[in-house]
Amino acid sequence: MKRIVACFYIALSWLFASGLAHAADPLKIGFVGGQTGYMAQCDQPNLKGMELAVAQINAKGGIDGKLPIELIARDSRSEVAPSAVMAQELLSEGVTVMISPCDVDHSVAVAQITAAAQVPTISSCASTPSLASVGGEFMFINCTPDNLQGGVLGKYAAEQGYKRALVLVSRDTPYTYQLPMYFADAFKKAGGELIGTVEYKLGQQDFAAEVTKIKALQPQPDVIMTSAYEPDFPAFLKQLRSAGVTAAVLGSDGLDSPTIWGLGAVADGVVFSTAGFPVEGSSLAQFASDYKQHFGEESQTSFNATGYDIIKIIEAAVVATGDKTDGKSIRDAIDNLQDVQVATGKITYRGLNRIPLRSVALNKVQDGKKTFVSTVTLQPGEIPPPN
Secondary structure, eight states: OHHHHHHHHHHHHHHHHHHHHHHTOOEEEEEEEOSSSTTHHHHHHHHHHHHHHHHHHHHTTSBTTTBOEEEEEEEOTTOHHHHHHHHHHHHHTTOSEEEEOSSHHHHHHHHHHHTTTTOOEEESSOOOTTHHHHTOTTEEOOSOOHHHHHHHHHHHHHHTTOOEEEEEEOTTSHHHHHHHHHHHHHHHHTTOEEEEEEEOOTTOOOOHHHHHHHHHOSSOOSEEEEOOOTTHHHHHHHHHHHTTOOOEEEEOGGGOSHHHHTTGGGGTTOEEEESOOOOTTSHHHHHHHHHHHHHSSOOOSHHHHHHHHHHHHHHHHHHHTTSOOSHHHHHHHHHTOOSEEETTEEEBOTTTTTOOBOOEEEEEEETTEEEEEEEEOOOGGGSOOOO
C-alpha cells in the first residue's frame, strides 16, 4: 500500500512539474530587421523598443503574469533575399509571431514564408497600405500608414493657407512615391493646387536638375512635400535653400532622425509627420522615461516607441485570446483590437483590414531639435483611399 501511495505521489509530482514546464514555455517572437544597411536607421531603434517592452512584460511574470516572451532577432542586412532566409530560420526555431523589416518589399518576402505557416506577421515600420493585402490575411502594418500621413499633411498644408504645392517623389519605393501622392490628393480635396511633380532616384546626392526645375516654376510653390529620407533629404534640402527657394517643406516619418535635426539653420521650419511627441504627461513621455532608465540614454526617434508598440499589440492580442498562442487565434485577436493603449497613443485594427488607425503627430525642426506642432486624428472618411 505504501508503495502504491509513493508511486501515486511521484506520478502526481511529475505531472505537476510537466505542467509548470509547459506553462513556462515562452512565446517566441521573431524579428527580421535591417540591423545593418540602409534600414538600420529605422530597424535598430525598433529593436531597442521591442527589447524594452519584452523586459517590462517579463519582469511582471510575462503576458498576463504567466507567459514570458522570448524575442529572437535576425539581421536581414537590409536585403530582400536574406529577409526570406532569416524568416525561414526563425520559423524553424518555433516562433509564433513574426515582425518583418521596415520596407515593403522585404516584408512581402517575409510574408511569403510566414503566410503558409499561418504565423501572424507585423511590419516594424513598412507603411504602404497595400502591404496588408499583398502580404495575405496574416500580415499587419504597425506604423502610421502612408495614406494616413499624406492625409494629415495635406490637411495641415491647406490649414496653413498654402495654395500651390509641389511634390518631390521617387518611384524606387512605394513610400517615396505614393505617400506624396496621397498628400496631393488630400491637399487638392482641401482646395489646394498641385503645380508640379519632380522625380529623383534613391541615393542620388546631386539635386541640381531637380532644384533647377523647381526654381523655374512660375508662380513658385508655397509648399514642397516629399517623403525622401537620409541621405537624400539632407542633400536635397541644402541644395534647395542654396538656390534661394524659400517654399515651406513638409516631410514624413523618415525625417524623425537626429541627423535631420542636426542639419542646422537650413532645416529650421521643416514640418514632418510621425507617430507621436512626448508631451508632458503622455504615454510617450512615460515611454521616454522608461527607455532612459533601461538603456541609460535618451530615446532619439519615434521608431524606438513604434517597436515597443508592436510587442504591446501582441501582448493585448494574447490576453484577448484567453492566453491562446496559436497563430490563427493571435491573428484574429489582433484583427479585432480596438483602442489599445501603446507608447504612441491608442491603436485600432477592428474593421480596418489589418491597417492601424492611429493619431499622427506633426513635429517641426527648430534650432537643432524637433518641437511639437500638433496631434491630428483623422476619421476613416478623411483618409485618402489606399492605392
